[in-house]
Amino acid sequence: MVTKSEEDQLNRLEAQVDNAGGGAWEYLCLVRKLKVRRPDKVLKHGLAILNDSKKRSALGTEEWTLCEQVAVAAMDCQSLDVAKDCIKVLRKRFPDSKRVGKLEGMLLEAKGLWAEAEKAYSSFLEDNPFDQVIHKRRVALAKAQGNITTAIECLNKYLDTFMADHDAWRELAEIYISLQMYKQAAFCYEELILSQPTNPLHHLAYADVLYTIGGLENLQAAKKYYASTINLTGGKNRRALFGVCLCTSAIGQLSKGRNKEDKDSPELQLLAVAALEKDYKQRAPGKLPLLTSALKSLRVSS
Amino acid sequence: MGSGELRYEIAQNAYIKLVLHALKHKTAAVNGILLGRLSDRGDAVEVLDAVPLFHSHLGLLPNLEISLLLIEEYYGSKGMSIVGYFHANERYDDTELGGIARNIGDHIFRYFPQAAVLLLDNKKLEALSNGKDRSPVMQLYTRDSSKNWKLVSSDGSNRLITKEPTANVVLLDYMTSGKWQNVVDFDDHLDDISKDWLNPDLFK
Numbered sequence: 001m002v003t004k005s006e007e008d009q010l011n012r013l014e015a016q017v018d019n020a021g022g023g024a025w026e027y028l029c030l031v032r033k034l035k036v037r038r039p040d041k042v043l044k045h046g047l048a049i050l051n052d053s054k055k056r057s058a059l060g061t062e063e064w065t066l067c068e069q070v071a072v073a074a075m076d077c078q079s080l081d082v083a084k085d086c087i088k089v090l091r092k093r094f095p096d097s098k099r100v101g102k103l104e105g106m107l108l109e110a111k112g113l114w115a116e117a118e119k120a121y122s123s124f125l126e127d128n129p130f131d132q133v134i135h136k137r138r139v140a141l142a143k144a145q146g147n148i149t150t151a152i153e154c155l156n157k158y159l160d161t162f163m164a165d166h167d168a169w170r171e172l173a174e175i176y177i178s179l180q181m182y183k184q185a186a187f188c189y190e191e192l193i194l195s196q197p198t199n200p201l202h203h204l205a206y207a208d209v210l211y212t213i214g215g216l217e218n219l220q221a222a223k224k225y226y227a228s229t230i231n232l233t234g235g236k237n238r239r240a241l242f243g244v245c246l247c248t249s250a251i252g253q254l255s256k257g258r259n260k261e262d263k264d265s266p267e268l269q270l271l272a273v274a275a276l277e278k279d280y281k282q283r284a285p286g287k288l289p290l291l292t293s294a295l296k297s298l299r300v301s302s
Numbered sequence: 303m304g305s306g307e308l309r310y311e312i313a314q315n316a317y318i319k320l321v322l323h324a325l326k327h328k329t330a331a332v333n334g335i336l337l338g339r340l341s342d343r344g345d346a347v348e349v350l351d352a353v354p355l356f357h358s359h360l361g362l363l364p365n366l367e368i369s370l371l372l373i374e375e376y377y378g379s380k381g382m383s384i385v386g387y388f389h390a391n392e393r394y395d396d397t398e399l400g401g402i403a404r405n406i407g408d409h410i411f412r413y414f415p416q417a418a419v420l421l422l423d424n425k426k427l428e429a430l431s432n433g434k435d436r437s438p439v440m441q442l443y444t445r446d447s448s449k450n451w452k453l454v455s456s457d458g459s460n461r462l463i464t465k466e467p468t469a470n471v472v473l474l475d476y477m478t479s480g481k482w483q484n485v486v487d488f489d490d491h492l493d494d495i496s497k498d499w500l501n502p503d504l505f506k
Contacts, residue, residue: 284498
């Protein structure tokens with residue numbers, strides 16, 4: 001996950017490199033550090049460095065890291081010949097490397113040779129059953145073939161052993177959401193909130209899932225998690241502000257005719273509405289009238 | 303007249319916006335809303351515009367509800383209503399209309415019984431560069447009498463067409479120039495509200 005300032009920095013560097021302003025190596029390093037997926041740019045600029053013998057030798061041992069980075073980007077862009085060449089070069093330099101073996105497995109995946117890739121990964125895991133990367137490649141392999149049930153099984157088994165892998169929990173949650181298995185997704189976010197309680201994105205996702213499941217208790221819980229997101233982000237997260245408005249409105253509808261004690265106080269919604277209107281007034285004034293009338297339809301009548 | 307004989311005519315800008323949105327997020331499922339109205343003669347649904355919605359967590363309700371509220375508010379004042387839904391699957395060879403698409407389609411159907419669901423046809427999209435096909439790179443689904451979303455076969459009657467016959471030529475041109483980078487969806491707007499989900503300058 002990348003912060004806004006990191007993304008801005010990356011985009012600035014990318015624009016600079018695209019316009020031949022230099023900084024290609026810094027850009028490629030930043031992409032690696034932030035673990036973002038920009039395969040077409042990485043392929044273009046990385047290959048330019050690799051094909052220039054002067055620039056290439058200036059990298060020293062970092063040449064191999066770049067080779068690996070370009071190989072993966074090439075596979076993402078379906079430039080399989082480039083990928084094959086990079087991997088061949090790496091294999092020559094590191095003849096016994098498992099890391100290169102993983103790239104060779106990925107190349108089989110990129111070619112759609114599922115059975116061969118599965119065989120390669122299984123034999124890796126026989127030698128080293130705790131290789132996290134290979135475990136995750138197997139999940140990716142199942143997903144790519146459309147075997148979502150297998151992917152879920154593999155991922156659950158993986159998480160039994162490596163329960164601190166947050167990326168894996170998030171991936172599992174997203175797979176569950178895509179299948180509309182909201183209760184299971186909620187469980188994943190609960191795990192993430194337990195292990196990273198100050199990460200607002202987990203609170204937000206959990207609230208979204210609870211709202212989607214519906215029912216008075218879930219809506220009330222969702223509202224609490226939208227509130228904690230607002231707390232953790234200093235009121236800057238618009239999705240959470242909207243979420244509060246939606247929850248208040250939905251809770252109001254569900255608890256019509258019930259005792260007054262069950263009704264939520266409207267303060268939180270009023271604060272959220274005010275925050276949203278202020279934000280739109282500052283940064284998207286053209287949309288403010290639209291926002292105001294849309295939010296009016298969400299106001300709970302007491 | 304039931305949806306059995308209705309034609310669906312999609313304006314070039316709406317069509318291109320949706321495909322470019324899918325191309326911007328090649329590794330994710332994306333969706334969008336179709337805006338328009340029933341034709342004066344009642345024999346066709348005119349899709350006049352489209353709003354790209356999300357490229358993550360398509361199955362979650364809160365952001366969908368907010369976006370529908372704002373979209374209805376805006377387009378209602380322009381005499382258009384929500385007439386359908388567009389979906390592009392995550393994987394290239396996934397040609398099924400999944401549960402999320404069907405559920406959102408059902409919701410739209412309740413307000414507009416002639417609603418259509420369009421699913422991006424990846425194979426047709428790939429074959430675009432052959433330059434021969436004028437038909438949209440999408441599959442059309444309509445609700446049948448048993449309340450299911452049924453694929454409308456594209457052989458024979460062309461029930462889904464682009465209003466401008468050169469739409470695919472223009473689309474191909476935009477694809478080559480990387481125009482998809484400029485598409486703004488609702489996800490982008492929620493992250494940065496200065497980004498406009500109406501995409502007013504996209505085709506300028």
